Amino acid sequence: MKEQKGVGRMWSLYKMGGVTPAIASVFGSQNAQQMAFIRNANREQRKQSIMDTPLMDMEMVVFDLETTGFNPNNGDEIISFGAVVVRGGQCVEGESFYSLVNPKRPIPKSIEELTGISNDMVQDAPDLMTVLHDFMAFIGRRLLVAHSAGHDKQFLNVALWRTSKVYLNHRVLDTMMIAKWLEPGRDSYGLDEMLISAGIPITVRHHALEDSIMTAELLGKYLKRIKERNITTLGDLYAYLSKH
DSSP: OHHHHHHHHHHHHHHHHOHHHHHHHHHOHHHHHHHHHHHHHHHHHHTOOOTTSBGGGOEEEEEEEEESSSOGGGTOOEEEEEEEEEETTEEEEEEEEEEEOOOSSOOOHHHHHHHOOOHHHHTTSOOHHHHHHHHHHHHTTOEEEETTHHHHHHHHHHHHHHHHSOOOOSOEEEHHHHHHHHSTTOSOOOHHHHHHHHTOOOOOTTOHHHHHHHHHHHHHHHHHHHHHTTOOBHHHHHHHHTTO
């Protein structure tokens, strides 16, 4: 009965004032404000067209996530976000993002060994909604870039839907797809292999910020090669990538 009253009250608040008051009545005002911000940021992204922007003039956010596993639809959670801003093919000094996330579930031993992130480290970390809000504020309306982006995008979409009932509207450029186009026929396009091939020193792997920094360096080298092929805009690049 209490549950039915709660649902009825939420529906009444939704009809009167929309999502935010309704969510506030159930989850509290801070979560409601965070959700409203995420929903609005995602909505604003739909209005923006960046396909004609020159790649070397564009600000991009290269990001990486560390997770408890590989299936966000089967209980796996994000445990850290990392990101850096790239402009003109170079990392912008002082513009980076890193945060641990409390996954509210145990981190498997294999993941702890891989990432160096332990259960003790995330015990007092902020929750997913808080970090997702801060991450969306950091990226703004910029293009997102990741290596083997499918994994990260899948986790982001599940996180956005669970917390805010939206999916990611940002375009995501995959440096692995660029590598496959620029260097066809390789046996592997993993980040380690592509960093070695590009002569980029490997610092700390499977750390969200360090991986973001190394991927940003890889992106910078790729952008120079793309420019040499007289491909100047994001739309031009997508047109070539779609053929491969």
